[in-house]
Amino acid sequence: MSKKIVTTLSALLVAGSATFAAAQEKVVNVYNWSDYIDASILEDFTKETGIKVVYDVFDSNEILETKLLAGSSGYDVVVPTADFLQRQIQAGAFQKLDKSKLPNISNMWDMVMTRTAQYDPGNEYGLDYMWGTTGIGYNVEKTKAILGSADAPTWDVIFKPEIAAKFKDCGIYLLDSPTDIVPTALLYLGLDPNSHNPDDLKKAEELLLTVRPNIRKFHSSEYINALANGDICLAVGWSGDVLQARDRAAEAKAGVEVGYVVPAQGAKMWFDMMAIPGDAPHVEEAHAFLNYLMKPEVIAKASDYVFYANGNKASQAFVSKEVLDDPAIYPKDDVLAKLFSFLPYDPKTQRVVTRLWTKVVTGQ
Amino acid sequence: MTKFGSAVFNRLVIIIPYAWLMFFFLIPFFIVFRISLSQTAVAMPPYLPVFDLADGLSGIFSGIREFSIDNYLWLTQDALYINAYGASLWIAGVSTLCTLLIAYPIAYGMAQAPSNLRATLLMLVILPFWTSFLIRVYAWIAILKPEGLLNQFLLGIGVIDQPLIILNTNWAIYIGIVYSYLPFMVLPIYSALEKMDHSLNEAAQDLGCTPISAFWQVTFRLSLPGVIAGCMLVFIPAVGEFVIPDLLGGSETLMIGKTLWNEFNANRDWPVSAAVATILLLILVVPIMFFQQAQAKADGEGR
Incomplete structure (x- = not known):
């Protein structure tokens, strides 16, 4: 009984305003690292799709993991680092992505996809947001x-x-x-x-x-x-x-x-991966959000803002020269070959x- | 109000704090305690057994049979945990003593001040709370660092010719705890001293006490409940302190808060971290009981 009370209470607290709003409008609840996106991307997404973004941030994988494993987090899109993602997949925290709703996946960078498949065979649960x-x-x-x-x-x-x-x-x-x-x-x-x-x-x-x-x-x-x-x-x-x-x-x-x-x-x-929790309340909207973030010009804008390389090959045509040519952000091929995944x-x-x-x- | 009505009202008033304790202390504690008897698992939630109400009573009984005290035994296997508890108690104890030595004269001075000044003085003690605790701790980094304000001042007046290394040592932790918790010590001592009847002190001196012995035998004794309350208010949170050692302390400082963090977040072992937390609670409950006994005794004597 106590567990039920606690889960209900925490679900109410965390999802709070979001669940309330869900009755009237389309919403996606995103939980990402702090300082990790250009806020105008979220506004543009709402303009284009009519889906409101409720954006919340964390500053350590541990906080995200604790919320995910406790269950009923109320989030639709979360961004754990790949080694955390792998363990959370094992624990049953995520649902498989519906790739038919993610046509922009063709823009992704095979070098990154091959490496992230080490954590998530077939990239069935997660897609790279940024890496470093x-x-x-x-x-x-x-x-x-x-x-x-x-x-x-x-x-x-x-x-x-x-x-x-x-x-x-x-x-x-x-x-x-x-x-x-x-x-x-x-x-x-x-x-x-x-x-x-x-x-x-x-x-x-x-x-x-x-x-x-x-x-x-x-x-x-x-x-x-x-x-x-x-x-x-x-x-x-x-x-x-x-x-x-x-x-x-x-x-x-x-x-x-x-x-x-x-x-x-x-x-x-390391790779920060976008994934959809198993108990996400807005699965449809979550896919729309992931698909939007895989648009080359959108994710390029994010990279320009946060100074991290992204996992989207097609976006490199849109990333500013200053970021793309900085070997500290996009290492050259000889250095790339020496990077190991943990x-x-x-x-x-x-x-x-x-x-x-x-x-x-x-x-x- | 009728006699019956007021009796019901009294009952209701008593229920509120008990209900509060029940929902926000006792029930959460039992959840933590139950987790401490389980085993870690890669699952949601990350431990076993989990009670499913759908299984009914038999499910609960089979779950209880899976409980074990292995996690508590584990804590005795590695000296790490005992050392961390010991270090936390030591740091909290020393800090409490330092806080008391600084706070008592402040509270005494406040209680002796003219009554029209007291409200202002009280305000000044509470004033730091208007700034976020975290910001005040960060400010100490700027003060204590090698090229910080303190070292610049001391170098400037020629007391030292090498910057003192205080930041990232235990000294910085003591300074941080004493500073942060000082108001919690000053306020209860002040309230005990303020209530005191000064004619008692005069009587003691009339009967041949020196001012110093009058202070020890009358003033200090009467302020003892305030001193004990202040010590508890500082000691108990200081034992579990995480932020101050993290920001001001050095890497070699091992307090129980950090150990708990490691168990929970690095090892993802909720059961062992629940066991660490349960033991910590037991360590703290003993002084609280001691405090309550002292309080009851003091009340008895006061009458």
């Missing part, structure tokens, strides 16, 4: 002074203790995200980034423990400000966040220049990785 990389954000001037060369840094600045030590006082931040750092450490060791082998994970742990003394902080968002303000030299972070720091630093005109590089050794590539851990391995991460971060 986990690389190094750096203070251009200070890094040049320390390395003594203008070359972009490689993973050596993080994982080679004698080089990292030179950056220690200037400051290094790492993402507080084992699923980003552990695969990258494995890659640096020349091992399979997706390895679940306990021996490999042990080696990654040993490497990270030697790196640990040089790290000032493990955090998944503070590095944006820290880089932009010139408080730190290096941060392992997500491409779009570092580019945001680059823009803020440029706007502040305080003489801080931030750069982003996908290191030559390779890096993790597949989710099974619960047991996840526990091992979380535990090793706690040991690396806290020393316990």
Whole structure:
């Protein structure tokens, strides 16, 4: 009984105004990352289709996952990262897409579709919205002074203790995200980034423990400000966040220049995927929304706004030159070939990785 | 109102807080407790067993048979959890003590102030709440960072020649907690001191007490309920504090809030995180019971 009360209450609270409005007009409830779309796209969609968009945002996959797994989220379109998507598909959180209602799917980029099919065979449940990389954000001037060369840094600045030590006082931040750092450490060791082998994970742990003394902080968002303000030299972070720091630093005109590089050794590539929850109240409208976002000129507008690459090949004719030619956003083919996709851990391995991460971060 | 009517009214008034506790504390707690006895699963919701009312009583009984205390045993397997509880209690305890030492003189001063000034002083204590808690914590980052206001000031007046590293250490957590919770300590102590009859203090001094011993034996004792209430109001939320250690603390700070976050969000293990939360609740219930006993005793003595 209590469960029923709780579910009903939470459904009422979350969907609240949306369900109420549904009686009178066509609505789609979208749940996307914060700062991840040009708001005019939503207005244009309503103008073209007559469907009202109720747009809500989150700032971590965990929040989205908690809502999805609790059930009755009331959302029609959500945007989890691909490794989260895969697990949520297993848990039964999504419904299969009706591709007959998605003719614009022909615009999608086969390179991206092939990679996202690793998470979702046949791309039956999700379609890529944006994708990016986990690389190094750096203070251009200070890094040049320390390395003594203008070359972009490689993973050596993080994982080679004698080089990292030179950056220690200037400051290094790492993402507080084992699923980003552990695969990258494995890659640096020349091992399979997706390895679940306990021996490999042990080696990654040993490497990270030697790196640990040089790290000032493990955090998944503070590095944006820290880089932009010139408080730190290096941060392992997500491409779009570092580019945001680059823009803020440029706007502040305080003489801080931030750069982003996908290191030559390779890096993790991640995908944010649009999907429709199994209990979505407006399935028809959700498909219309996905189809609209696969229009080349629409998604190009989104990429221009958020500075992320999208998974739509046809849109590249419409993406501004500034974004399309920026290797930090659209890496060149030789770099693309070195990007790896990270597949989710099974619960047991996840526990091992979380535990090793706690040991690396806290020393316990 | 008739006698009967007022009796019914009294009953109803009592029901409201109990109903509140029932719906917003007891029932949620039992849901959490039930999850802590289940096993994690890749499903919606991500644990087993889930009770389906369609199965009727037999379904509930077979579900209950699947309950186990494995998650609680798990917490004893790895020193991580005990260390995290210990660190949280230690940080909360030290912070509470510091808050008390700072808050008592403030409250005492307020209670001694002329009565026309008191309303203004009270206002000043509450004033920080007009700014969002999160913004105030962020402001401490700007104050404490190596090139922040505090270091610039200290370097400027020549007290130090190297910036102090305070941000991202436990010092910053203590500063953040003491600052954030100070009003919760000041207000109950002030209200206890304000009610006090000053002639008692004079009587003590007339009977040969020095001012200091009069303070300890009369004023402080009479303010004790306020001190205990203030300590509880600071200590209990500080144990589970997540935001302040996350923003101001260093990576090596391991408090129970972060451990719970990891279990819930990184391991996606709702049952183990429910067990962590249940134990945390038990740790906090003990001081509350202690507080209530002290309160009851103080009330008894007061009469």
